[in-house]
Amino acid sequence: MSVPLLQAEDVLVQFPAPGQAPIRAVDRVSFSVAANETFGVIGESGSGKSTLGRALVCLNRPDAGRILHDGADPFALTGRAFRAHRRNYQIIFQDPNAALNPRMTILDSVCEPLEILGEATAAARRDRARAMMDRVGLSGSYAGRYPHELSGGQKQRVNIARALTVRPKLMVCDEVVAALDVSIQAEVLNLLAELQGEFGLTFVFITHDLGVVSHVSDRIAVMYLGKIVELGPAARVRHAPLHPYTEALLSAEPSALPAAMRTRERIVLHGEIPSPADPPSGCRFRTRCRFAEPRCAVDAPAFREVQPGHFAACHFVDQLTLQGPAS
Amino acid sequence: MASDTSKQQGRPGPEMGHRPPLLSVRELGVALQTRGGNLQLTQNISFEVGAGERVGIVGESGCGKTVTGLALLRLLPARSMQVSGKILLDGTDLLRLPGRQMRAIRGRQVAMIFQEPMSALDPVFTIGQQIGEAIRAHFPVGAREARERAVDVLDRVGIPLPQRRHDEYPHQLSGGMRQRAMIAIALACQPRLLIADEPTTALDVTIQAQIIELLVKLSSEAGTALLFITHDLGVVAETCERVLTMYAGQVVEDAPVEDVLVRPRHPYTSALMRSLPNLSVPKSVLPSIPGRVPNALAMPAGCRFAPRCAHARPACGRAQDALPVGADHRVRCARFDELELPGTAA
Amino acid sequence: MNRRWRMLGERLSQVIPVIVLATIIVFGLLQLVPGDPAMTLAGEQATDERIAEIRHLYGFDKPFLVQYGTWLGHAAQGDLSRSLLSGERVVTLIGQSFPHTLTIVVLALLISLLVGVPLGILAAMRAHTRADTAISALSSVGVAIPNFWLAMILVTYFALGLGWLPATGATPLGESVVGSLRHAILPALALAAGGIAELTRQLRSALLEVLSSQYMRTLRAKGLSETAMICKHGLKNVGVNLLTVIGLLFNRLLGATVVVEAVFAIPGMGSLIVRAAINKDFPVVQGVVLSMVLVVVATNLLIDMLYSVLDPRVK
Ligand SMILES: Nc1ncnc2c1ncn2[C@@H]1O[C@H](COP(=O)(O)OP(=O)(O)OP(=O)(O)O)[C@@H](O)[C@H]1O
Ligand SMILES: Nc1ncnc2c1ncn2[C@@H]1O[C@H](COP(=O)(O)OP(=O)(O)O)[C@@H](O)[C@H]1O
Ligand code: SF4
Ligand code: SF4
Ligand SMILES: [Mg+2]
Ligand SMILES: [Mg+2]
Numbered sequence A: 001m002s003v004p005l006l007q008a009e010d011v012l013v014q015f016p017a018p019g020q021a022p023i024r025a026v027d028r029v030s031f032s033v034a035a036n037e038t039f040g041v042i043g044e045s046g047s048g049k050s051t052l053g054r055a056l057v058c059l060n061r062p063d064a065g066r067i068l069h070d071g072a073d074p075f076a077l078t079g080r081a082f083r084a085h086r087r088n089y090q091i092i093f094q095d096p097n098a099a100l101n102p103r104m105t106i107l108d109s110v111c112e113p114l115e116i117l118g119e120a121t122a123a124a125r126r127d128r129a130r131a132m133m134d135r136v137g138l139s140g141s142y143a144g145r146y147p148h149e150l151s152g153g154q155k156q157r158v159n160i161a162r163a164l165t166v167r168p169k170l171m172v173c174d175e176v177v178a179a180l181d182v183s184i185q186a187e188v189l190n191l192l193a194e195l196q197g198e199f200g201l202t203f204v205f206i207t208h209d210l211g212v213v214s215h216v217s218d219r220i221a222v223m224y225l226g227k228i229v230e231l232g233p234a235a236r237v238r239h240a241p242l243h244p245y246t247e248a249l250l251s252a253e254p255s256a257l258p259a260a261m262r263t264r265e266r267i268v269l270h271g272e273i274p275s276p277a278d279p280p281s282g283c284r285f286r287t288r289c290r291f292a293e294p295r296c297a298v299d300a301p302a303f304r305e306v307q308p309g310h311f312a313a314c315h316f317v318d319q320l321t322l323q324g325p326a327s
Numbered sequence B: 001m002a003s004d005t006s007k008q009q010g011r012p013g014p015e016m017g018h019r020p021p022l023l024s025v026r027e028l029g030v031a032l033q034t035r036g037g038n039l040q041l042t043q044n045i046s047f048e049v050g051a052g053e054r055v056g057i058v059g060e061s062g063c064g065k066t067v068t069g070l071a072l073l074r075l076l077p078a079r080s081m082q083v084s085g086k087i088l089l090d091g092t093d094l095l096r097l098p099g100r101q102m103r104a105i106r107g108r109q110v111a112m113i114f115q116e117p118m119s120a121l122d123p124v125f126t127i128g129q130q131i132g133e134a135i136r137a138h139f140p141v142g143a144r145e146a147r148e149r150a151v152d153v154l155d156r157v158g159i160p161l162p163q164r165r166h167d168e169y170p171h172q173l174s175g176g177m178r179q180r181a182m183i184a185i186a187l188a189c190q191p192r193l194l195i196a197d198e199p200t201t202a203l204d205v206t207i208q209a210q211i212i213e214l215l216v217k218l219s220s221e222a223g224t225a226l227l228f229i230t231h232d233l234g235v236v237a238e239t240c241e242r243v244l245t246m247y248a249g250q251v252v253e254d255a256p257v258e259d260v261l262v263r264p265r266h267p268y269t270s271a272l273m274r275s276l277p278n279l280s281v282p283k284s285v286l287p288s289i290p291g292r293v294p295n296a297l298a299m300p301a302g303c304r305f306a307p308r309c310a311h312a313r314p315a316c317g318r319a320q321d322a323l324p325v326g327a328d329h330r331v332r333c334a335r336f337d338e339l340e341l342p343g344t345a346a
Numbered sequence C: 001m002n003r004r005w006r007m008l009g010e011r012l013s014q015v016i017p018v019i020v021l022a023t024i025i026v027f028g029l030l031q032l033v034p035g036d037p038a039m040t041l042a043g044e045q046a047t048d049e050r051i052a053e054i055r056h057l058y059g060f061d062k063p064f065l066v067q068y069g070t071w072l073g074h075a076a077q078g079d080l081s082r083s084l085l086s087g088e089r090v091v092t093l094i095g096q097s098f099p100h101t102l103t104i105v106v107l108a109l110l111i112s113l114l115v116g117v118p119l120g121i122l123a124a125m126r127a128h129t130r131a132d133t134a135i136s137a138l139s140s141v142g143v144a145i146p147n148f149w150l151a152m153i154l155v156t157y158f159a160l161g162l163g164w165l166p167a168t169g170a171t172p173l174g175e176s177v178v179g180s181l182r183h184a185i186l187p188a189l190a191l192a193a194g195g196i197a198e199l200t201r202q203l204r205s206a207l208l209e210v211l212s213s214q215y216m217r218t219l220r221a222k223g224l225s226e227t228a229m230i231c232k233h234g235l236k237n238v239g240v241n242l243l244t245v246i247g248l249l250f251n252r253l254l255g256a257t258v259v260v261e262a263v264f265a266i267p268g269m270g271s272l273i274v275r276a277a278i279n280k281d282f283p284v285v286q287g288v289v290l291s292m293v294l295v296v297v298a299t300n301l302l303i304d305m306l307y308s309v310l311d312p313r314v315k
Helices: A049-056 A079-086 A106-117 A122-135 A152-164 A182-199 A210-216 A234-239 A244-252 A294-298 B014-018 B065-072 B099-105 B127-138 B143-156 B162-166 B175-187 B205-222 B233-239 B257-262 B267-274 C002-032 C037-042 C048-058 C064-076 C090-125 C130-144 C147-161 C177-211 C214-222 C226-264 C269-278 C282-310
Strands: A006-017 A020-033 A038-042 A064-069 A089-092 A170-174 A202-207 A219-224 A227-233 A304-307 A310-312 B021-034 B037-050 B054-058 B081-089 B110-113 B193-197 B225-229 B242-247 B250-256 B323-326 B329-331
Touching: A006 A049, A020 A049, A020 A064, A020 A227, A038 A049, A038 A210, A049 A089, A049 A170, A049 A202, A089 A152, A106 A122, A106 A152, A122 A152, A152 A182, A182 A202, A182 A210, A182 B267, A202 A210, A210 A234, A219 A234, A219 A244, A227 A234, A227 A244, A244 B205, B021 B065, B021 B225, B037 B065, B037 B081, B037 B225, B037 B250, B054 B065, B054 B233, B065 B081, B065 B110, B065 B193, B065 B225, B110 B175, B110 C214, B127 B143, B127 B162, B127 B175, B127 C214, B143 B162, B143 B175, B175 B205, B175 C214, B193 B205, B205 B225, B205 B233, B225 B233, B233 B257, B242 B257, B242 B267, B250 B257, B250 B267, C002 C064, C002 C282, C037 C048, C090 C130, C090 C177, C090 C226, C090 C269, C090 C282, C130 C177, C147 C177, C147 C226, C177 C226, C214 C226, C226 C269, C226 C282, C269 C282
Parallel strands: A038 A202, A038 A219, A089 A170, A170 A202, B054 B225, B054 B242, B110 B193, B193 B225
Antiparallel strands: A006 A020, A006 A064, A219 A227, A227 A310, A304 A310, B021 B037, B021 B081, B242 B250, B250 B329, B323 B329
């Protein structure tokens, strides 16, 4: 087997917290992503998805463990080599406005990454930017406009074009469709899928929307309080989850099906995600888990391969009968 | 079905449909006054909410859901927005009430909760003060009694340690707890109708599930009618008995939830359902709706959905009326009878 | 409560370096002033020996740091040395002048609040109406009008013309409250015009911002009246802005009294420092500046503490 495009080995990212132990936003997480794959990451707010995503593209430096791009550690590179490497690993964020300078025209925004890299001539850069805008469905008439003249979906297209002009290998999409209406969301998801085929892109797709993640992903990782609690092929995670947290997430997803087609009992998780500054002992999910036993407060469950390619971290993974999604 | 507890609680039997409606909205329209003239944001909105009934309003952003909700309580800025039509609460037109009487309705008969629970709560008053204030605005009770009632309602909305939370400030609560506190404020005076504008949009799915469960439980226990505004069809399906689909400032379909999920009659409702990713084959191309919602400045003369509708015909070029499909189903589409549109169940 | 004390401690520890720095600047700047204070002190016809003697007596011949150290040491014990002119203790001089200044400033602040706050509320409640326009026009005038000019008009009209109030001088508060207020009212009014205008404008815009916030909509949806919304929720929410404005205003009034005291011939801090500066009476200048710095620092400290009372989010 060839080297995966992206590997995370025991990655720890923490943030200093005044007067207490640091917050372990991402706590010893390992996985790999193959070229051309779409790797979904899902979990509640504060579970560490964005922090992980930022670490994957070298925006956060792991405090322990390694990120490997094509088998090599990008943090070993310095200066120019590091910057040249980073262009291959792009990230787009949820807020379509955040990455766009309100005083720059759309075309200038799309050109900017190329400009920073100092690539080609100004005219050639503009041509490439225009071509990419065209590709994401923004006609030339948008080139001279400013962000406030565009809708959310259009702004997200600009962000996509901007990230793509530098021809990255991997793109981390952090909640890119969360702020969009369903019909616009569908368009952007379709666009991303097309671009993946066309440019041979690899996606890490971060979202809290189960419908979205299971539609786009080949594999899904479920995060809870900084840990990956389940990881497996999308269809298996979706229809035959192994971890009680995944089960609860699936069950919480509101389903637009008629009542007669909703088969399962809804599990409503009690309480909220605990503070990552002071995670529960043993299994982190135990405070909300309907199967928790005394042992769960003592031992942290190992993250192990339960079925080929399907991992989970729960002591009782072999004994539990979990239900699939509500539909 | 049998196991779906939330849907069963307090679902009104068929006889409830014949009760006189609690709220009857007739030809409601909101116009924004601009320098360039009046801009009609919403138009011809008519619907009814029965006592204890749970009605959803869905539609994409900007279609006029919030404006409609705010208009019902006359919360729109009077200086820049003009409301026309009738809002009958028990037969009394709210739009004709003098200010003082309208204030007596707000919070007492009809209450409202909003999307962003952080910015919707006053940051410098405790949760308890904000609940107590609502109670004392409508009931002649002392501070002690107000406190007791506030603690009680905090308890009812499932806030742990209500005595302590009573004296805490909004920033000390998590997002989910804040939304519970908002619900507590709204329900403190036991209103007969609660308008909830996207109350779960800013929350995690797990917390959303908790809030939905709570709203449905409280509404069925106290017989409070619910007007649930959301852009999420799934939330409507799990919460409401009837749903209004809004498009470009109009209600384009008004139907029982179960009917519309199985067989929507308006092409827009159907298209919305088909674009949901969780109902599609993974990795397939998602059916999307081409084009954009028309701008209020440039509304199509005929059917407002026509420029984006896959079923448009020349006949669609004239303005569409709300046509009855059955006893409790209306749709604003001339072709509803000829079309066989897929719902979520297809 | 505990938290508040700890916060006070923290703030104090931040304030001390500020004060030390201020004293260094005050002390250092005076060294740059041309002219030899010893010569001034000794008088026109003094011999060189006499000048040297005086220089030695006052320590003017020591290195800067030593002079500073001695001065700071004494100042910390409340000894600000003596006036080179009158030989009186600087602390005594300040003790006599400061109450006059404080009376005027506090009175001016009170007038600003009593007039500015209601006007600000009125302007916000009636925003974009004629009343609002009238109030903003008035406050523009108030901001633009120079203090001393207003002071002279007030003197001419109320003191010299109508003879209702004394034109000049001051009575210590301890001697006669009425007398003191009678003397202070015109200077305070002269000072307050700008304060009223400033408060009205700031309060209006802060209230309008609060009124357009989401939680105001919630309050309206609960059935509260407009008056309850503004007077209870509006005011408490703008409390922090208001405090900031009051703090700045106080400091500005303190500075502005110099001119007004001159017009009304009030023996306050302004007059004291003007006279001392003209006569190169260094110890007095230093003492006055130091005490002003202390007052300003103390005001800011108080305001900081009040923030945490008004806004629960301030930690
Ligand atoms: N710069 C930072 N400084 C301190 N703590 C941080 C920082 N960034 C994130 N955290 C903390 O790390 C944890 C994980 O945050 P992260 O943003 O990765 O979560 P997430 O899963 O992306 O959540 P969401 O769904 O809300 O985007 C949180 O507890 C957060 O408060
Ligand atoms: N205060 C306002 N001033 C001007 N236009 C507004 C205002 N509030 C809403 N609108 C406009 O009214 C239309 C409907 O908005 P809204 O009811 O908020 O939509 P929804 O809640 O369905 O997303 C939109 O075109 C929006 O831009
Ligand atoms: S280890 Fe225990 S608490 Fe954790 S998920 Fe498994 S059963 Fe639940
Ligand atoms: S009236 Fe015509 S254009 Fe409008 S929704 Fe129906 S079929 Fe489509
Ligand atoms: Mg995030
Ligand atoms: Mg809205």
